[in-house]
Amino acid sequence: xxxxxxxxxxxxxxxxxxxxxxxxxxxxxxxxxxxxVLGRKKDLARPKGNPVAQGLKTIFTRSLPxxxxxxxxxxxxxxxxxxxxxxAVAFLFLGAHIALITDLTGLGWPEANKALIETAAAVAVVxxxxxxxxxxxxxxxxxxxxxxxxxxxxxxxxxxxxxxxxVNKLFGDGTLMMAIHMLxxxxxMVAFPFTKLMHAVTFAMARxxxxxxxxxxxxxx
Amino acid sequence: MTATLERxxxxxxxxxxxxxxxxxxxxVSCGLCAEACIFYKETGEEKFTPxxxxxxxxxxxxxxxxxxxxxxxxxGLGEKITDADLAEWETLVYDSCTMCGRCTLVCPVGNxxxxxxxxxxxxxxxxxHAPKELVGAAERHSDYGSPMGDLHKALKAQIAHAEKETGxxxxxxREGADYMALLSxxxxxxxxxxxxxxxxxxxxxxxxxxxxxxGFEATxxxxxxxxxxxxxxLVSRVVAAAEKLKVKGVISPECGHAxxxxxxxxxxxxxxxxxxxxxxxxxxxxxxRAEGKLKTKGKDDTRLTFHDPCQINRRGGINREPRxxxxxxxENFVETEDAGTMNWCCGGGGGVGANERAADLRxxxxxxxxxxxxxxxxxxxVTMCAYCHHTxxxxxxxxxxxxxxxxxxxxxxxxxxxxxx
Numbered sequence: 001x002x003x004x005x006x007x008x009x010x011x012x013x014x015x016x017x018x019x020x021x022x023x024x025x026x027x028x029x030x031x032x033x034x035x036x037v038l039g040r041k042k043d044l045a046r047p048k049g050n051p052v053a054q055g056l057k058t059i060f061t062r063s064l065p066x067x068x069x070x071x072x073x074x075x076x077x078x079x080x081x082x083x084x085x086x087x088a089v090a091f092l093f094l095g096a097h098i099a100l101i102t103d104l105t106g107l108g109w110p111e112a113n114k115a116l117i118e119t120a121a122a123v124a125v126v127x128x129x130x131x132x133x134x135x136x137x138x139x140x141x142x143x144x145x146x147x148x149x150x151x152x153x154x155x156x157x158x159x160x161x162x163x164x165x166x167v168n169k170l171f172g173d174g175t176l177m178m179a180i181h182m183l184x185x186x187x188x189m190v191a192f193p194f195t196k197l198m199h200a201v202t203f204a205m206a207r208x209x210x211x212x213x214x215x216x217x218x219x220x221x
Numbered sequence: 222m223t224a225t226l227e228r229x230x231x232x233x234x235x236x237x238x239x240x241x242x243x244x245x246x247x248x249v250s251c252g253l254c255a256e257a258c259i260f261y262k263e264t265g266e267e268k269f270t271p272x273x274x275x276x277x278x279x280x281x282x283x284x285x286x287x288x289x290x291x292x293x294x295x296x297g298l299g300e301k302i303t304d305a306d307l308a309e310w311e312t313l314v315y316d317s318c319t320m321c322g323r324c325t326l327v328c329p330v331g332n333x334x335x336x337x338x339x340x341x342x343x344x345x346x347x348x349x350h351a352p353k354e355l356v357g358a359a360e361r362h363s364d365y366g367s368p369m370g371d372l373h374k375a376l377k378a379q380i381a382h383a384e385k386e387t388g389x390x391x392x393x394x395r396e397g398a399d400y401m402a403l404l405s406x407x408x409x410x411x412x413x414x415x416x417x418x419x420x421x422x423x424x425x426x427x428x429x430x431x432x433x434x435x436g437f438e439a440t441x442x443x444x445x446x447x448x449x450x451x452x453x454x455l456v457s458r459v460v461a462a463a464e465k466l467k468v469k470g471v472i473s474p475e476c477g478h479a480x481x482x483x484x485x486x487x488x489x490x491x492x493x494x495x496x497x498x499x500x501x502x503x504x505x506x507x508x509x510r511a512e513g514k515l516k517t518k519g520k521d522d523t524r525l526t527f528h529d530p531c532q533i534n535r536r537g538g539i540n541r542e543p544r545x546x547x548x549x550x551x552e553n554f555v556e557t558e559d560a561g562t563m564n565w566c567c568g569g570g571g572g573v574g575a576n577e578r579a580a581d582l583r584x585x586x587x588x589x590x591x592x593x594x595x596x597x598x599x600x601x602x603v604t605m606c607a608y609c610h611h612t613x614x615x616x617x618x619x620x621x622x623x624x625x626x627x628x629x630x631x632x633x634x635x636x637x638x639x640x641x642x
Contacts, residue, residue, distance in 0.1 A: 034287060035242040044488035046495070048538055062331050066563065069327055072256035080251070080329070139267040140252035149250055194289050199247045199330055206247040207331030209240040214325075217485055218538030220562045221326065 005176040012182035020186035021104075027193025028201055035205065047216045054215025055208040062207045062221075076141070079131040083156075086124030090117055090160060118168075121160045128157045152196050158184035226304045229348020230281065236340035237282055244332040245282050248272060254334055257323035259566050259586045271324040271334045274313040277302050278341045304348070311350040314341055316579035319570035321531040323563065335536070342447020352576045355446040363454055367406040367438040368575075375409050376437060383416035389424050391416065394466065395431035400505075401468040402430050403439035403459065403483075405476035407607035415475065415607075418635030422506065425640045426514040430472070436462025439474050441482035445572035449490060456487040463497050470498040472505060475629050477532030477570060477606040484537070501533060502631055503605045507542035510549065518639040520552035523626075526599040527556065528590070528613060529564035530606035543605055543630055550637040551603075557593040565589045569612030587616040594625060601626045603633055 043051075070077045091097055093112035102108040132153055135145045162181035166174065191197060214221035255261040255270040267273075283290040284299040293299045324334040345351055358368035365371040380391050392398075400423075408415050423430050436458040443452025463471050473480045484499045500508075509515040527547060533539045540561055547554050559565060568586035573579050590613075594602065602625060604610050613627045 030288060031246065035239050035246060038237060038239045038242050038286065040239045041489065044492070044494045045485050046488075046498075058331060062329060065329070066327050068559065068563075069253070069256060073253055076251055076253060138252065140255045140261070140270050141250070143267045144250035144252050144270065144273065146250070196249050199249050202243050202247045203330045205243040206240075209243060210325065210328070210331040210333045213240070213333055213336065214538075217536070219534075219536060220538075220540070 003173070003175045005173055005179055009175050009179035009182070012179045012186065016183065016186050020189040024189040024192045028198070031193050031198055032201065032205075035202065040209075043216060045216065048218035049215045051212035051216040054221060055210075055212030058211025058214075058221045059204050059207045062210070073138075075130050075134045076138075079127040079134070083124050083127035083131065086120040086122075086127060087156070087160065089120035090124060090163070093117060093120075094163075114167075118164065121164050125157060125160050125164075128153060128160075148195050151191065155184075155188040155191050155195075155197070159188060223304055225347075225349045226302075226307065229307060229344045229350070230302065232347035233278060233281055233341065233344030234285070236278075236343050237286060240333065241278075241337060241340065242282060242286055244334075244337060245279050246287075247330040248279075248332055249330060251329065254324035254328055254332075257327040259319075259321065259323070259568065259589055260317040260582060263585045263588050264582070268313065269317045271318070271338075272332070274310070274318055275334065275337050275341055277306055277310050278337060278344070307345060307348050307350045311345060311352075312578070314338060314345050315352050315355070315571075316573060316576055316582055319531065319566045319568060319573050320536075321566035321570060322535045323531075323565075326535065326563065339444070339447065342445075343449060344447075346447045351446055352572065352578060354575045354577060355442060355572045358442045358575060359446050359448060359451045362438075362440075362442050363451055366458075367409075368440060368442050369406045369410060372406060372409050372438060373434065376404070376432070376434075379409055379413035379416055380432070382413065383420055386417045387420050389420045391420055392431050393434055395429070396466050398429045398431040398466065398468050400428060400430040400470045400472050400500075401436075401463050401466055402432055402472040402502075403474050403479070404432070404437055405440050405474050405479055405607045406438055407440075407476070407611055408474060409438075411611060412607050412629060412632075414632050415629055418629075418632045419472075419502070421635050421638055421640055422509070422515065422631070425516070425638060426509045428509075431466060431468070433462035433466055435465070436460075439476055439479035439483060441479060441486075442572070444478055444482045444486055445575075452482060452486065453490040456483060456490050459483060460487070460491060460495065463495075468497060470500055470505075471495075473499055473501045475502055475605045475607050475610075475631060477530035477537075477608065480537055480539075481532040501537070501539055501605075503533070503542050503546065504539055506631065506634060507545050510545060515546075515549070515634070516639040517549045517634065517637040519637050520550055521601070521633065521637070522552040523600040524553045524555060524598055525551045525601045525603060526554070526594065526597055527560065527630075528567060528602050528604040528609055529561060530604060530609045531564070531566050531570055533605060534564060535562050539605075543603075546630060546634060547603065550634055555597045555599065557597050557599075559593075565593065567609045567612040568616065569608055574608060574612050574615075583612075584616070584619055587612075587620060590616070591620050591622065594622070599625060601628060603628050603630050605630045 094117050095111040135141045162184050166177040166181045211221040261269040280300045284294045320335050322335040362368045441455045480501050568583045
């Protein structure tokens, strides 16, 4: 007798994934077009610095905190870094994920060992919990937090937790757990264009604009 | 919907462009902008979080410029903006933001929050939700030539005084001069010594300069209020005067927002690139120093620190120049913590200094500067903005620190000018 969860896993791996990927890619394109079509008036002030060069530079340099800022909000900064790095390592260096990306794009790279992947996933989960705590405890973050933030938080932590459970067969049916892991990742993909997850794409645009506006004036960014 | 609300929302719609849409799309509500805001840091009140001050603009963008928002609005689920909302946000947008730009530099995703505040003020003022002092100043500026009213007589009196003091004539409306100098109303009314200082420095440097009686006042309440029409009118006066006199450059005075308005916003307000150069007085003086045309003798030996005006340094890119000049004349120069690009605002910029309703908030905000000045044991504060100068003096007096002297950099340089022939 076949495992009844097998069909669910197969759907998640094939049709479900294709639908999620189409919504994510199409949605991202739509959101980026939605921004770009609004346009930007040509700046007629004679430039003092190089707006394009500084815009491009700021895409990268803004990844580092400005001097003295980490101590003002250590959990937000450290938690933010650990989550992003942990998530990226767990996503990009697990063998099965690389195989999936290779299938889609033809690109591939060596996988990391299991201990590193699991440590990264655990660090990302702990960081997310710490970041959630600051959304309750810090009055500024509490005021700014909306349903979108909790949705994004949930959609970010689920693939990490379900992936860990499925890979290590901690409990439940292994096939079902893997199907749930894939479905959780697909939920994240579907939500991506329509929630704050979009920042993972549009941060480059925002930083570019910021850097180019400051750069035109010869000011730091 | 009332007519004024509709007018305000229309003005706000005109401000939404690709950068604004990218900023709102990218915001992750991390709240780090609050950690850079002097009003949040000195009061601890979360409502002063910079990105929160833009929430109405964000709502408008979400409702009308995103697919999901449009669907929500069709279903009646969009977050509406009411006149009461605008009234509530007025104090956040005008009283608790000097448009100092610190938030813009710390935002990890790169949002230019300050630019968006500038844009949001366009909608607020169009909807009739702006401080009465700024509205009054805009009317005086449009009708009489300066936010303080007609300053022609005062200008002529100050010029006569400077000529008597220096023995150097200052020629008004001189066609073909190298530079046309502008002054801020604050300088004419409160710090006229800058005229004599410029006169001596420029004569020694061999620069010809003039002041136009048709466009001598550089401040621009239009950019503080958020009214492009007023801002355009005021910039146009200066541009017309400079073109009429056929000068090669216009000197922006020691005034933060005047530099921002004239140098960076001005061409976009009038829709053309200037035929002349706009140079900040301190930029020009540093250029003269580099060319060996600004020689000094002796140095000020008081323990002296520098206050960076936000619109000139952080938002204007003039950081190194004042320090080069201080190197010429300050024996005992000491920087406060965060000096330079991340300097803390004096609390008076962006129209907050003129806003009586914001007086208590301004007083609290100044505690940051007070602690910084005390930490370095400063005996004198030098700055390059007459309104910062005014705010520093006002706040030092309010905080019982009157003994701490404040001086403009141009005047300090003139004190040590080696102008013997």
